[in-house]
Amino acid sequence: MWLIFGIGAIVFALLNVTTAIKNKNAERYRFLSLSLTALTVCAFYFDGASRVIKEDWSGLMDIMPTMSKALWVLVILSIAVNSVSIFKKKRLNEN
Structure with a gap:
């Protein structure tokens, strides 16, 4: 079961990053990935x-x-990847 959750977290993290790059709202994907x-x-x-x-x-x-x-590495990576949309949004609001 944990493998299915892990794959889902990776998929939503990638969707989060691609949505953030396109300057769209990525909060749902970030929430799903971290959950x-x-x-x-x-x-x-x-x-x-x-x-x-x-x-x-x-x-x-x-x-x-x-x-x-592996779980430690992947959790840290998930947090880092999901933070991309937060920092990108912050940078856009400053400009």
């Missing part, structure tokens, strides 16, 4: 917690070390 990013983190945590409950230690050892680092 899906948060849901991705929650779903990933839920996946790990359910593996602990089932005592699937080999599954945890396979997935958690690599995916937790």
